[in-house]
Amino acid sequence: MKKTSFLIFVLAVLLSASGCTGKGPGKKDLQAKMDTTTVPDTGFTGIKKFTNREYIVMEVTFKNGVRDGLMKSFYKGGQVRQTYWYENGLKEDSVRWYYLEGQLFRTSPYKHDTIDGIQKQFYRTGKIKARIGYSKGLRTPYIEEFTPEGRLVKDYPGLVVNIRDEYSSKGLYHIGLELTNKSPKVKFYRGDFIDGRFDTTKYKIIKTVEGKGMLDLNKTGTPKAEYVGVIAEILTPFGNKLLTWKKIELPYKDLN
Numbered sequence: 270m271k272k273t274s275f276l277i278f279v280l281a282v283l284l285s286a287s288g289c290t291g292k293g294p295g296k297k298d299l300q301a302k303m304d305t306t307t308v309p310d311t312g313f314t315g316i317k318k319f320t321n322r323e324y325i326v327m328e329v330t331f332k333n334g335v336r337d338g339l340m341k342s343f344y345k346g347g348q349v350r351q352t353y354w355y356e357n358g359l360k361e362d363s364v365r366w367y368y369l370e371g372q373l374f375r376t377s378p379y380k381h382d383t384i385d386g387i388q389k390q391f392y393r394t395g396k397i398k399a400r401i402g403y404s405k406g407l408r409t410p411y412i413e414e415f416t417p418e419g420r421l422v423k424d425y426p427g428l429v430v431n432i433r434d435e436y437s438s439k440g441l442y443h444i445g446l447e448l449t450n451k452s453p454k455v456k457f458y459r460g461d462f463i464d465g466r467f468d469t470t471k472y473k474i475i476k477t478v479e480g481k482g483m484l485d486l487n488k489t490g491t492p493k494a495e496y497v498g499v500i501a502e503i504l505t506p507f508g509n510k511l512l513t514w515k516k517i518e519l520p521y522k523d524l525n
Contacts, residue, residue, distance in 0.1 A: 407466040410512045426450040440488030453480035454504035461498040486524040
């Protein structure tokens with residue numbers, strides 16, 4: 270059972286790895302049958318190398334049969350693709366991704382196998398590209414992005430709210446949503462940030478078509494919240510997700 274679990278882990282890591290350049294191993298390579306020595310539960314201590322018949326794809330350090338120490342994945346040419354640091358089977362410190370040419374692409378901080386802290390992205394020149402916040406495995410609204418010249422990006426789109434009030438005639442209150450730049454690269458959710466974190470399992474997604482969302486609230490006759498919170502998840506030109514929240518006050522106190 271432990272053999273199977275570990276092989277599943279190895280495949281999951283490889284398939285989820287970020288292709289920093291598009292020149293690294295493709296899905297066909299990563300899904301190839303792995304020709305490797307598995308690690309039985311014998312208290313093995315040392316480094317095991319895993320291949321896909323063509324090249325070494327991963328090196329894993331074990332201590333008494335548990336991942337402990339440095340783990341590396343590789344591009345087809347042998348260049349380091351990712352590094353992880355494990356302590357007693359859990360990811361700790363920073364997970365690092367590298368461009369094919371060797372420059373650092375991204376670092377993600379981990380605590381007890383969970384991403385937590387500020388993720389950093391870099392250009393090939395070594396200049397900072399982005400800083401993105403995480404807390405206990407979830408995104409936070411914090412984000413800073415920079416141009417290749419080092420300028421902080423500030424001109425993000427805002428959220429536009431359009432109201433159609435049919436409360437008196439139909440018991441309906443329509444809230445239309447879109448971005449100021451009309452971009453379709455957005456998702457809308459109903460809810461608030463929870464302890465400063467963005468948890469999609471706690472929100473109701475708002476139906477959105479070509480960047481336009483519509484939230485229909487109904488008259489209930491019983492007291493409800495006096496506002497509705499809307500979170501916009503916006504894809505930036507840098508490929509990151511900008512999270513912004515807007516509080517929409519409601520003129521009627523029984524809408525749901």
